[in-house]
Amino acid sequence: MITLDLHPIFRNNRDIDLALRETLFRAARTGEDVIEIIPGKGTGQLKKRVLAFLAQKHIKKLYARVETDATNTGRVLVRLR
Template sequence: MHPIFRNNRDIDVALRQTLFKAAATGIDVVQIIPGKGTGQLKKRVLAVLAQKHIKKLYVRVETDATNAGRVLVHLR
């Protein structure tokens, strides 16, 4: 995520493309690594995942308790 972290539109597009492609190919879990940093990128990732049309793709979102810079998305 870090090469595109300054542009919200690029973040949204990258996440959507990744999730739709993973769902179409039958992948069970997508790992997103926004990094630790200030937490702003992670907040943006979680905001995108909270969008109604994106929520339809997954069962749950899990933030890793042992690694604050990692988000796991369990797809349907």
């Protein structure tokens, strides 16, 4: 499992998109099956941003499904194909 913690870059939208994209491509290249993205709990805005990024048509092709952790709202799991 690859983990991406967005806490250090939460203020920069371009860095967030770049980190998400790089992590997805790295996971696909290395054969990882799960990516754990940690947007943190906060107000939920960063999590919404992550989910919106993952919902883009060209990004959806890279993974099988997205799960939000019921026990930890500050965590998103992306299951790859």
